[in-house]
Amino acid sequence: MRFTRYGGPEVLSVVEVARPEPSAGQLLVEVVVASLNPAENAIRLGMFASGPAGFPQGMGHDFAGVVAALGPGVRGFAVGDEVVGFAPGAAMADFAVVDAGSAAPKPAGLGFAPAAVVPAAGATAWATVAAVAPEPGETVFVSAASGGVGVLAGQLARLAGARVVGSTSSGHARRLRGLGIEPVEYGRGLETRVRELVPDGPDAFIDTFGRGNVDLAIRLGVSPDRINTITDHAAVQRYGVRAKGNGDALSPTIWAELLDLIAAGRLVVPIEAEYPLDEIARAYTDVATRHGFGKRVVRVRPDPS
Ligand SMILES: NC(=O)c1ccc[n+]([C@@H]2O[C@H](COP(=O)([O-])OP(=O)(O)OC[C@H]3O[C@@H](n4cnc5c(N)ncnc54)[C@H](OP(=O)(O)O)[C@@H]3O)[C@@H](O)[C@H]2O)c1
Structure with missing residues:
Protein backbone atom coordinates (compact mmCIF):
# COMPACT_ATOMS: atom_id res chain seq x y z
CA MET A 1 0.00 0.00 0.00
CA VAL A 118 -1.99 -4.72 20.42
CA PRO A 119 1.21 -2.79 19.56
CA ALA A 120 -0.63 0.50 18.88
CA ALA A 121 -4.13 0.75 20.40
CA GLY A 122 -3.47 -1.92 23.01
CA ALA A 123 -0.17 -0.48 24.15
CA THR A 124 -1.60 3.04 24.16
CA ALA A 125 -4.47 1.89 26.39
CA TRP A 126 -1.94 0.19 28.67
CA ALA A 127 0.10 3.43 28.90
CA THR A 128 -2.94 5.57 29.73
CA VAL A 129 -4.00 3.26 32.53
CA ALA A 130 -0.45 3.02 33.90
CA ALA A 131 -0.27 6.83 33.84
CA VAL A 132 -3.28 7.27 36.12
CA ALA A 133 -2.52 4.14 38.22
CA PRO A 134 -6.03 3.17 39.34
CA GLU A 135 -6.40 1.53 42.75
CA PRO A 136 -9.06 -1.06 43.57
CA GLY A 137 -12.27 0.70 44.55
CA GLU A 138 -11.46 3.94 42.74
CA THR A 139 -13.58 5.33 39.93
CA VAL A 140 -11.98 6.00 36.53
CA PHE A 141 -13.66 7.96 33.74
CA VAL A 142 -12.75 7.13 30.14
CA SER A 143 -13.77 9.46 27.30
CA ALA A 144 -14.70 7.78 23.99
CA ALA A 145 -14.91 4.49 25.86
CA SER A 146 -16.22 2.67 22.80
CA GLY A 147 -13.27 3.74 20.61
CA GLY A 148 -10.27 1.65 19.70
CA VAL A 149 -8.11 2.85 22.59
CA GLY A 150 -10.94 3.68 25.00
CA VAL A 151 -12.59 0.27 24.98
CA LEU A 152 -9.28 -1.37 25.90
CA ALA A 153 -8.31 1.28 28.48
CA GLY A 154 -11.68 0.91 30.21
CA GLN A 155 -11.28 -2.85 30.50
CA LEU A 156 -7.68 -2.54 31.75
CA ALA A 157 -8.79 -0.09 34.42
CA ARG A 158 -11.48 -2.61 35.43
CA LEU A 159 -8.83 -5.33 35.65
CA ALA A 160 -6.92 -3.02 38.03
CA GLY A 161 -9.98 -3.18 40.28
CA ALA A 162 -11.52 0.21 39.48
CA ARG A 163 -15.10 1.12 38.77
CA VAL A 164 -15.11 2.51 35.21
CA VAL A 165 -17.53 5.02 33.72
CA GLY A 166 -17.10 5.78 30.02
CA SER A 167 -18.61 8.21 27.53
CA THR A 168 -20.22 6.73 24.43
CA SER A 169 -23.09 7.19 22.00
CA SER A 170 -26.35 5.61 23.15
CA GLY A 171 -26.01 3.03 20.38
CA HIS A 172 -22.94 1.46 22.00
CA ALA A 173 -24.08 1.71 25.64
CA ARG A 174 -25.29 -1.88 25.96
CA ARG A 175 -22.12 -3.40 24.50
CA LEU A 176 -19.98 -1.24 26.77
CA ARG A 177 -21.93 -2.35 29.82
CA GLY A 178 -21.33 -5.93 28.72
CA LEU A 179 -17.60 -5.26 29.12
CA GLY A 180 -18.08 -3.98 32.67
CA ILE A 181 -17.92 -0.27 31.75
CA GLU A 182 -20.79 1.96 32.91
CA PRO A 183 -21.90 3.98 29.87
CA VAL A 184 -22.75 7.67 29.95
CA GLU A 185 -23.87 9.42 26.79
CA TYR A 186 -21.48 12.06 25.44
CA GLY A 187 -22.73 15.42 24.17
CA ARG A 188 -24.76 18.20 25.76
CA GLY A 189 -25.38 17.55 29.46
CA LEU A 190 -22.46 15.11 29.87
CA GLU A 191 -21.15 16.86 32.98
CA THR A 192 -24.54 16.64 34.72
CA ARG A 193 -24.85 12.97 33.84
CA VAL A 194 -21.36 12.22 35.15
CA ARG A 195 -22.07 14.09 38.40
CA GLU A 196 -25.25 12.03 38.86
CA LEU A 197 -23.31 8.78 38.40
CA VAL A 198 -20.22 9.86 40.36
CA PRO A 199 -21.30 12.54 42.88
CA ASP A 200 -17.80 12.94 44.37
CA GLY A 201 -16.16 12.99 40.94
CA PRO A 202 -13.89 10.33 39.46
CA ASP A 203 -10.51 9.63 41.04
CA ALA A 204 -8.81 9.43 37.64
CA PHE A 205 -9.65 10.48 34.08
CA ILE A 206 -8.42 8.92 30.83
CA ASP A 207 -9.09 11.15 27.82
CA THR A 208 -8.96 9.50 24.42
CA PHE A 209 -11.05 12.07 22.56
CA GLY A 210 -9.96 15.63 23.44
CA ARG A 211 -12.39 18.48 22.69
CA GLY A 212 -13.03 19.66 26.24
CA ASN A 213 -12.73 16.35 28.07
CA VAL A 214 -9.69 17.47 30.07
CA ASP A 215 -11.51 20.71 30.99
CA LEU A 216 -14.37 18.51 32.20
CA ALA A 217 -11.96 16.42 34.28
CA ILE A 218 -10.58 19.56 35.93
CA ARG A 219 -14.10 20.86 36.66
CA LEU A 220 -14.94 17.48 38.20
CA GLY A 221 -12.04 17.99 40.60
CA VAL A 222 -9.68 15.31 39.28
CA SER A 223 -6.06 16.02 40.20
CA PRO A 224 -3.97 16.85 37.07
CA ASP A 225 -1.54 14.04 37.86
CA ARG A 226 -4.46 11.58 37.66
CA ILE A 227 -5.57 12.86 34.24
CA ASN A 228 -4.04 11.47 31.05
CA THR A 229 -4.85 12.60 27.53
CA ILE A 230 -3.61 11.10 24.27
CA THR A 231 -4.98 13.85 22.03
CA ASP A 232 -5.30 17.22 23.78
CA HIS A 233 -1.80 18.72 23.69
CA ALA A 234 -3.11 22.21 24.54
CA ALA A 235 -4.64 20.85 27.75
CA VAL A 236 -1.31 19.30 28.69
CA GLN A 237 0.25 22.79 28.48
CA ARG A 238 -2.68 24.43 30.24
CA TYR A 239 -3.10 22.11 33.21
CA GLY A 240 0.05 19.99 33.38
CA VAL A 241 -1.93 16.80 32.93
CA ARG A 242 -0.17 13.64 31.79
CA ALA A 243 0.26 12.64 28.15
CA LYS A 244 1.45 9.05 28.17
CA GLY A 245 0.72 7.20 24.94
CA ASN A 246 1.94 4.70 22.41
CA GLY A 247 5.57 5.84 22.54
CA ASP A 248 5.64 4.95 26.25
CA ALA A 249 4.59 1.36 25.65
CA LEU A 250 6.48 0.27 22.52
CA SER A 251 7.62 -2.80 24.38
CA PRO A 252 7.21 -6.45 23.39
CA THR A 253 7.00 -7.25 27.12
CA ILE A 254 3.90 -5.07 27.45
CA TRP A 255 2.47 -6.46 24.20
CA ALA A 256 2.98 -10.01 25.55
CA GLU A 257 1.12 -9.11 28.74
CA LEU A 258 -1.81 -7.76 26.70
CA LEU A 259 -1.80 -10.71 24.30
CA ASP A 260 -1.99 -13.12 27.23
CA LEU A 261 -4.96 -11.21 28.68
CA ILE A 262 -6.73 -11.35 25.31
CA ALA A 263 -5.95 -15.05 24.81
CA ALA A 264 -7.31 -15.75 28.31
CA GLY A 265 -10.54 -13.91 27.47
CA ARG A 266 -9.94 -11.30 30.19
CA LEU A 267 -9.49 -8.45 27.69
CA VAL A 268 -11.91 -8.30 24.76
N1 LIG B 1 -0.87 9.73 21.79
C1 LIG B 1 -0.87 8.48 21.37
O1 LIG B 1 0.07 7.71 21.61
C2 LIG B 1 -2.06 7.96 20.62
C3 LIG B 1 -2.15 6.60 20.31
C4 LIG B 1 -3.30 6.12 19.69
C5 LIG B 1 -4.32 7.02 19.34
N2 LIG B 1 -4.16 8.34 19.59
C6 LIG B 1 -5.23 9.28 19.25
O2 LIG B 1 -6.27 9.07 20.22
C7 LIG B 1 -7.53 9.27 19.63
C8 LIG B 1 -8.38 8.04 19.85
O3 LIG B 1 -7.90 6.98 19.05
P1 LIG B 1 -8.86 5.74 18.79
O4 LIG B 1 -8.13 4.81 17.91
O5 LIG B 1 -9.42 5.23 20.07
O6 LIG B 1 -10.02 6.46 17.96
P2 LIG B 1 -11.36 5.89 17.38
O7 LIG B 1 -11.41 4.40 17.55
O8 LIG B 1 -11.52 6.45 16.01
O9 LIG B 1 -12.46 6.54 18.31
C9 LIG B 1 -13.75 6.58 17.87
C10 LIG B 1 -14.67 6.63 19.09
O10 LIG B 1 -14.91 7.99 19.46
C11 LIG B 1 -16.21 8.06 19.98
N3 LIG B 1 -16.73 9.41 19.89
C12 LIG B 1 -17.16 10.06 18.79
N4 LIG B 1 -17.56 11.32 19.10
C13 LIG B 1 -17.39 11.42 20.46
C14 LIG B 1 -17.61 12.47 21.40
N5 LIG B 1 -18.10 13.65 21.02
N6 LIG B 1 -17.31 12.25 22.70
C15 LIG B 1 -16.80 11.06 23.10
N7 LIG B 1 -16.57 10.03 22.26
C16 LIG B 1 -16.85 10.22 20.96
C17 LIG B 1 -17.00 7.10 19.15
O11 LIG B 1 -18.09 6.62 19.92
P3 LIG B 1 -19.46 6.22 19.19
O12 LIG B 1 -19.10 5.30 18.04
O13 LIG B 1 -20.22 5.53 20.27
O14 LIG B 1 -20.05 7.51 18.68
C18 LIG B 1 -16.00 6.01 18.78
O15 LIG B 1 -16.18 4.84 19.56
C19 LIG B 1 -7.26 9.62 18.17
O16 LIG B 1 -7.24 11.02 18.06
C20 LIG B 1 -5.89 9.05 17.92
O17 LIG B 1 -5.21 9.69 16.86
C21 LIG B 1 -3.08 8.83 20.23
Whole structure:
Protein backbone atom coordinates (compact mmCIF):
# COMPACT_ATOMS: atom_id res chain seq x y z
CA MET A 1 0.00 0.00 0.00
CA ARG A 2 1.60 3.24 -1.10
CA PHE A 3 0.95 6.91 -1.68
CA THR A 4 3.06 9.36 -3.65
CA ARG A 5 1.43 12.64 -2.56
CA TYR A 6 -0.46 13.83 0.49
CA GLY A 7 -4.24 13.79 0.29
CA GLY A 8 -7.45 11.90 1.01
CA PRO A 9 -7.87 8.12 0.94
CA GLU A 10 -7.94 8.28 -2.88
CA VAL A 11 -4.14 8.83 -2.95
CA LEU A 12 -3.63 5.27 -1.67
CA SER A 13 -3.02 2.47 -4.11
CA VAL A 14 -1.94 -1.15 -4.04
CA VAL A 15 1.28 -1.61 -6.02
CA GLU A 16 3.52 -4.57 -6.73
CA VAL A 17 7.00 -4.13 -5.20
CA ALA A 18 9.93 -6.45 -4.62
CA ARG A 19 9.68 -8.57 -1.50
CA PRO A 20 11.73 -6.81 1.22
CA GLU A 21 14.85 -8.53 2.56
CA PRO A 22 15.42 -8.68 6.32
CA SER A 23 18.73 -7.11 7.38
CA ALA A 24 20.73 -8.12 10.45
CA GLY A 25 18.47 -8.40 13.48
CA GLN A 26 15.26 -8.20 11.45
CA LEU A 27 12.33 -10.50 10.70
CA LEU A 28 10.49 -10.80 7.41
CA VAL A 29 6.84 -11.34 8.33
CA GLU A 30 3.98 -12.46 6.08
CA VAL A 31 1.25 -10.07 7.23
CA VAL A 32 -2.14 -11.60 8.02
CA VAL A 33 -3.93 -8.61 9.58
CA ALA A 34 -2.87 -4.96 9.83
CA SER A 35 -4.57 -2.53 12.20
CA LEU A 36 -6.12 0.77 11.09
CA ASN A 37 -5.35 3.78 13.29
CA PRO A 38 -6.78 7.34 13.11
CA ALA A 39 -3.27 8.82 13.07
CA GLU A 40 -2.64 7.17 9.70
CA ASN A 41 -5.27 9.43 8.14
CA ALA A 42 -3.40 12.43 9.55
CA ILE A 43 -0.05 11.11 8.29
CA ARG A 44 -1.47 10.58 4.78
CA LEU A 45 -2.90 14.12 4.83
CA GLY A 46 0.59 15.44 5.59
CA MET A 47 -0.40 16.79 8.99
CA PHE A 48 2.72 15.36 10.65
CA ALA A 49 5.10 16.34 7.84
CA SER A 50 7.84 18.64 9.11
CA GLY A 51 9.97 18.77 5.97
CA PRO A 52 10.12 17.57 2.39
CA ALA A 53 8.32 14.26 2.10
CA GLY A 54 10.13 11.13 1.00
CA PHE A 55 7.75 9.52 -1.45
CA PRO A 56 6.55 6.88 -2.04
CA GLN A 57 5.40 6.19 1.51
CA GLY A 58 3.81 3.02 2.87
CA MET A 59 1.01 2.76 5.40
CA GLY A 60 0.15 1.16 8.71
CA HIS A 61 1.91 0.50 11.98
CA ASP A 62 0.87 -2.60 13.89
CA PHE A 63 0.13 -6.01 12.46
CA ALA A 64 0.04 -9.73 13.13
CA GLY A 65 1.56 -12.31 10.84
CA VAL A 66 3.83 -15.30 10.37
CA VAL A 67 7.64 -15.13 10.29
CA ALA A 68 8.77 -15.96 6.74
CA ALA A 69 12.55 -15.38 7.03
CA LEU A 70 15.16 -14.26 9.55
CA GLY A 71 17.92 -11.73 9.02
CA PRO A 72 21.44 -12.55 10.25
CA GLY A 73 21.85 -12.74 14.01
CA VAL A 74 18.20 -13.02 15.00
CA ARG A 75 17.68 -15.01 18.20
CA GLY A 76 14.41 -16.09 19.78
CA PHE A 77 12.31 -16.34 16.61
CA ALA A 78 11.95 -19.05 13.96
CA VAL A 79 10.38 -19.25 10.53
CA GLY A 80 6.68 -20.10 10.99
CA ASP A 81 6.33 -18.28 14.33
CA GLU A 82 3.14 -16.28 14.70
CA VAL A 83 3.98 -12.76 15.85
CA VAL A 84 2.72 -9.23 16.30
CA GLY A 85 4.90 -6.33 15.25
CA PHE A 86 5.22 -2.58 14.86
CA ALA A 87 6.45 -1.37 11.47
CA PRO A 88 5.71 2.35 10.94
CA GLY A 89 4.76 3.01 7.33
CA ALA A 90 5.19 -0.62 6.32
CA ALA A 91 2.49 -2.81 7.91
CA MET A 92 -0.09 -2.66 5.09
CA ALA A 93 1.64 -5.10 2.79
CA ASP A 94 1.92 -8.78 1.96
CA PHE A 95 5.28 -8.80 3.74
CA ALA A 96 6.72 -6.47 6.36
CA VAL A 97 10.25 -6.24 7.68
CA VAL A 98 10.51 -5.50 11.38
CA ASP A 99 13.31 -5.34 13.94
CA ALA A 100 13.19 -8.43 16.14
CA GLY A 101 12.94 -6.05 19.09
CA SER A 102 9.69 -4.67 17.64
CA ALA A 103 7.97 -8.05 17.54
CA ALA A 104 6.41 -10.38 20.11
CA PRO A 105 5.12 -13.94 19.85
CA LYS A 106 1.37 -14.30 19.34
CA PRO A 107 -0.21 -16.88 21.66
CA ALA A 108 -1.27 -20.01 19.76
CA GLY A 109 -4.98 -20.06 19.06
CA LEU A 110 -5.47 -16.31 19.42
CA GLY A 111 -6.98 -14.77 16.26
CA PHE A 112 -4.72 -12.55 14.17
CA ALA A 113 -7.24 -9.65 14.15
CA PRO A 114 -7.39 -9.02 17.93
CA ALA A 115 -3.63 -9.61 18.14
CA ALA A 116 -2.80 -7.10 15.38
CA VAL A 117 -4.12 -4.10 17.33
CA VAL A 118 -1.99 -4.72 20.42
CA PRO A 119 1.21 -2.79 19.56
CA ALA A 120 -0.63 0.50 18.88
CA ALA A 121 -4.13 0.75 20.40
CA GLY A 122 -3.47 -1.92 23.01
CA ALA A 123 -0.17 -0.48 24.15
CA THR A 124 -1.60 3.04 24.16
CA ALA A 125 -4.47 1.89 26.39
CA TRP A 126 -1.94 0.19 28.67
CA ALA A 127 0.10 3.43 28.90
CA THR A 128 -2.94 5.57 29.73
CA VAL A 129 -4.00 3.26 32.53
CA ALA A 130 -0.45 3.02 33.90
CA ALA A 131 -0.27 6.83 33.84
CA VAL A 132 -3.28 7.27 36.12
CA ALA A 133 -2.52 4.14 38.22
CA PRO A 134 -6.03 3.17 39.34
CA GLU A 135 -6.40 1.53 42.75
CA PRO A 136 -9.06 -1.06 43.57
CA GLY A 137 -12.27 0.70 44.55
CA GLU A 138 -11.46 3.94 42.74
CA THR A 139 -13.58 5.33 39.93
CA VAL A 140 -11.98 6.00 36.53
CA PHE A 141 -13.66 7.96 33.74
CA VAL A 142 -12.75 7.13 30.14
CA SER A 143 -13.77 9.46 27.30
CA ALA A 144 -14.70 7.78 23.99
CA ALA A 145 -14.91 4.49 25.86
CA SER A 146 -16.22 2.67 22.80
CA GLY A 147 -13.27 3.74 20.61
CA GLY A 148 -10.27 1.65 19.70
CA VAL A 149 -8.11 2.85 22.59
CA GLY A 150 -10.94 3.68 25.00
CA VAL A 151 -12.59 0.27 24.98
CA LEU A 152 -9.28 -1.37 25.90
CA ALA A 153 -8.31 1.28 28.48
CA GLY A 154 -11.68 0.91 30.21
CA GLN A 155 -11.28 -2.85 30.50
CA LEU A 156 -7.68 -2.54 31.75
CA ALA A 157 -8.79 -0.09 34.42
CA ARG A 158 -11.48 -2.61 35.43
CA LEU A 159 -8.83 -5.33 35.65
CA ALA A 160 -6.92 -3.02 38.03
CA GLY A 161 -9.98 -3.18 40.28
CA ALA A 162 -11.52 0.21 39.48
CA ARG A 163 -15.10 1.12 38.77
CA VAL A 164 -15.11 2.51 35.21
CA VAL A 165 -17.53 5.02 33.72
CA GLY A 166 -17.10 5.78 30.02
CA SER A 167 -18.61 8.21 27.53
CA THR A 168 -20.22 6.73 24.43
CA SER A 169 -23.09 7.19 22.00
CA SER A 170 -26.35 5.61 23.15
CA GLY A 171 -26.01 3.03 20.38
CA HIS A 172 -22.94 1.46 22.00
CA ALA A 173 -24.08 1.71 25.64
CA ARG A 174 -25.29 -1.88 25.96
CA ARG A 175 -22.12 -3.40 24.50
CA LEU A 176 -19.98 -1.24 26.77
CA ARG A 177 -21.93 -2.35 29.82
CA GLY A 178 -21.33 -5.93 28.72
CA LEU A 179 -17.60 -5.26 29.12
CA GLY A 180 -18.08 -3.98 32.67
CA ILE A 181 -17.92 -0.27 31.75
CA GLU A 182 -20.79 1.96 32.91
CA PRO A 183 -21.90 3.98 29.87
CA VAL A 184 -22.75 7.67 29.95
CA GLU A 185 -23.87 9.42 26.79
CA TYR A 186 -21.48 12.06 25.44
CA GLY A 187 -22.73 15.42 24.17
CA ARG A 188 -24.76 18.20 25.76
CA GLY A 189 -25.38 17.55 29.46
CA LEU A 190 -22.46 15.11 29.87
CA GLU A 191 -21.15 16.86 32.98
CA THR A 192 -24.54 16.64 34.72
CA ARG A 193 -24.85 12.97 33.84
CA VAL A 194 -21.36 12.22 35.15
CA ARG A 195 -22.07 14.09 38.40
CA GLU A 196 -25.25 12.03 38.86
CA LEU A 197 -23.31 8.78 38.40
CA VAL A 198 -20.22 9.86 40.36
CA PRO A 199 -21.30 12.54 42.88
CA ASP A 200 -17.80 12.94 44.37
CA GLY A 201 -16.16 12.99 40.94
CA PRO A 202 -13.89 10.33 39.46
CA ASP A 203 -10.51 9.63 41.04
CA ALA A 204 -8.81 9.43 37.64
CA PHE A 205 -9.65 10.48 34.08
CA ILE A 206 -8.42 8.92 30.83
CA ASP A 207 -9.09 11.15 27.82
CA THR A 208 -8.96 9.50 24.42
CA PHE A 209 -11.05 12.07 22.56
CA GLY A 210 -9.96 15.63 23.44
CA ARG A 211 -12.39 18.48 22.69
CA GLY A 212 -13.03 19.66 26.24
CA ASN A 213 -12.73 16.35 28.07
CA VAL A 214 -9.69 17.47 30.07
CA ASP A 215 -11.51 20.71 30.99
CA LEU A 216 -14.37 18.51 32.20
CA ALA A 217 -11.96 16.42 34.28
CA ILE A 218 -10.58 19.56 35.93
CA ARG A 219 -14.10 20.86 36.66
CA LEU A 220 -14.94 17.48 38.20
CA GLY A 221 -12.04 17.99 40.60
CA VAL A 222 -9.68 15.31 39.28
CA SER A 223 -6.06 16.02 40.20
CA PRO A 224 -3.97 16.85 37.07
CA ASP A 225 -1.54 14.04 37.86
CA ARG A 226 -4.46 11.58 37.66
CA ILE A 227 -5.57 12.86 34.24
CA ASN A 228 -4.04 11.47 31.05
CA THR A 229 -4.85 12.60 27.53
CA ILE A 230 -3.61 11.10 24.27
CA THR A 231 -4.98 13.85 22.03
CA ASP A 232 -5.30 17.22 23.78
CA HIS A 233 -1.80 18.72 23.69
CA ALA A 234 -3.11 22.21 24.54
CA ALA A 235 -4.64 20.85 27.75
CA VAL A 236 -1.31 19.30 28.69
CA GLN A 237 0.25 22.79 28.48
CA ARG A 238 -2.68 24.43 30.24
CA TYR A 239 -3.10 22.11 33.21
CA GLY A 240 0.05 19.99 33.38
CA VAL A 241 -1.93 16.80 32.93
CA ARG A 242 -0.17 13.64 31.79
CA ALA A 243 0.26 12.64 28.15
CA LYS A 244 1.45 9.05 28.17
CA GLY A 245 0.72 7.20 24.94
CA ASN A 246 1.94 4.70 22.41
CA GLY A 247 5.57 5.84 22.54
CA ASP A 248 5.64 4.95 26.25
CA ALA A 249 4.59 1.36 25.65
CA LEU A 250 6.48 0.27 22.52
CA SER A 251 7.62 -2.80 24.38
CA PRO A 252 7.21 -6.45 23.39
CA THR A 253 7.00 -7.25 27.12
CA ILE A 254 3.90 -5.07 27.45
CA TRP A 255 2.47 -6.46 24.20
CA ALA A 256 2.98 -10.01 25.55
CA GLU A 257 1.12 -9.11 28.74
CA LEU A 258 -1.81 -7.76 26.70
CA LEU A 259 -1.80 -10.71 24.30
CA ASP A 260 -1.99 -13.12 27.23
CA LEU A 261 -4.96 -11.21 28.68
CA ILE A 262 -6.73 -11.35 25.31
CA ALA A 263 -5.95 -15.05 24.81
CA ALA A 264 -7.31 -15.75 28.31
CA GLY A 265 -10.54 -13.91 27.47
CA ARG A 266 -9.94 -11.30 30.19
CA LEU A 267 -9.49 -8.45 27.69
CA VAL A 268 -11.91 -8.30 24.76
CA VAL A 269 -10.94 -6.65 21.45
CA PRO A 270 -14.14 -5.74 19.60
CA ILE A 271 -13.53 -5.69 15.84
CA GLU A 272 -15.91 -3.21 14.19
CA ALA A 273 -14.96 -4.25 10.64
CA GLU A 274 -12.39 -6.08 8.52
CA TYR A 275 -11.51 -4.79 5.03
CA PRO A 276 -9.55 -6.37 2.18
CA LEU A 277 -6.42 -4.47 1.15
CA ASP A 278 -8.02 -3.24 -2.08
CA GLU A 279 -10.81 -1.52 -0.11
CA ILE A 280 -8.35 0.59 1.84
CA ALA A 281 -9.93 3.90 0.79
CA ARG A 282 -13.29 2.81 2.23
CA ALA A 283 -11.53 1.55 5.35
CA TYR A 284 -9.81 4.88 6.09
CA THR A 285 -12.98 6.80 5.22
CA ASP A 286 -14.79 4.75 7.87
CA VAL A 287 -11.97 5.33 10.37
CA ALA A 288 -12.27 9.08 9.74
CA THR A 289 -15.94 9.05 10.84
CA ARG A 290 -14.65 8.65 14.42
CA HIS A 291 -17.59 6.38 15.21
CA GLY A 292 -17.56 2.66 15.77
CA PHE A 293 -17.11 0.05 18.50
CA GLY A 294 -13.51 -1.02 18.95
CA LYS A 295 -11.07 -1.46 16.08
CA ARG A 296 -11.14 -1.64 12.30
CA VAL A 297 -8.50 -3.78 10.62
CA VAL A 298 -7.28 -4.75 7.15
CA ARG A 299 -7.23 -8.47 6.42
CA VAL A 300 -4.38 -9.26 4.04
CA ARG A 301 -4.96 -13.04 4.05
CA PRO A 302 -7.06 -15.57 6.01
CA ASP A 303 -5.82 -16.69 9.41
CA PRO A 304 -3.49 -19.62 8.69
CA SER A 305 -4.37 -21.34 11.96
N1 LIG B 1 -0.87 9.73 21.79
C1 LIG B 1 -0.87 8.48 21.37
O1 LIG B 1 0.07 7.71 21.61
C2 LIG B 1 -2.06 7.96 20.62
C3 LIG B 1 -2.15 6.60 20.31
C4 LIG B 1 -3.30 6.12 19.69
C5 LIG B 1 -4.32 7.02 19.34
N2 LIG B 1 -4.16 8.34 19.59
C6 LIG B 1 -5.23 9.28 19.25
O2 LIG B 1 -6.27 9.07 20.22
C7 LIG B 1 -7.53 9.27 19.63
C8 LIG B 1 -8.38 8.04 19.85
O3 LIG B 1 -7.90 6.98 19.05
P1 LIG B 1 -8.86 5.74 18.79
O4 LIG B 1 -8.13 4.81 17.91
O5 LIG B 1 -9.42 5.23 20.07
O6 LIG B 1 -10.02 6.46 17.96
P2 LIG B 1 -11.36 5.89 17.38
O7 LIG B 1 -11.41 4.40 17.55
O8 LIG B 1 -11.52 6.45 16.01
O9 LIG B 1 -12.46 6.54 18.31
C9 LIG B 1 -13.75 6.58 17.87
C10 LIG B 1 -14.67 6.63 19.09
O10 LIG B 1 -14.91 7.99 19.46
C11 LIG B 1 -16.21 8.06 19.98
N3 LIG B 1 -16.73 9.41 19.89
C12 LIG B 1 -17.16 10.06 18.79
N4 LIG B 1 -17.56 11.32 19.10
C13 LIG B 1 -17.39 11.42 20.46
C14 LIG B 1 -17.61 12.47 21.40
N5 LIG B 1 -18.10 13.65 21.02
N6 LIG B 1 -17.31 12.25 22.70
C15 LIG B 1 -16.80 11.06 23.10
N7 LIG B 1 -16.57 10.03 22.26
C16 LIG B 1 -16.85 10.22 20.96
C17 LIG B 1 -17.00 7.10 19.15
O11 LIG B 1 -18.09 6.62 19.92
P3 LIG B 1 -19.46 6.22 19.19
O12 LIG B 1 -19.10 5.30 18.04
O13 LIG B 1 -20.22 5.53 20.27
O14 LIG B 1 -20.05 7.51 18.68
C18 LIG B 1 -16.00 6.01 18.78
O15 LIG B 1 -16.18 4.84 19.56
C19 LIG B 1 -7.26 9.62 18.17
O16 LIG B 1 -7.24 11.02 18.06
C20 LIG B 1 -5.89 9.05 17.92
O17 LIG B 1 -5.21 9.69 16.86
C21 LIG B 1 -3.08 8.83 20.23
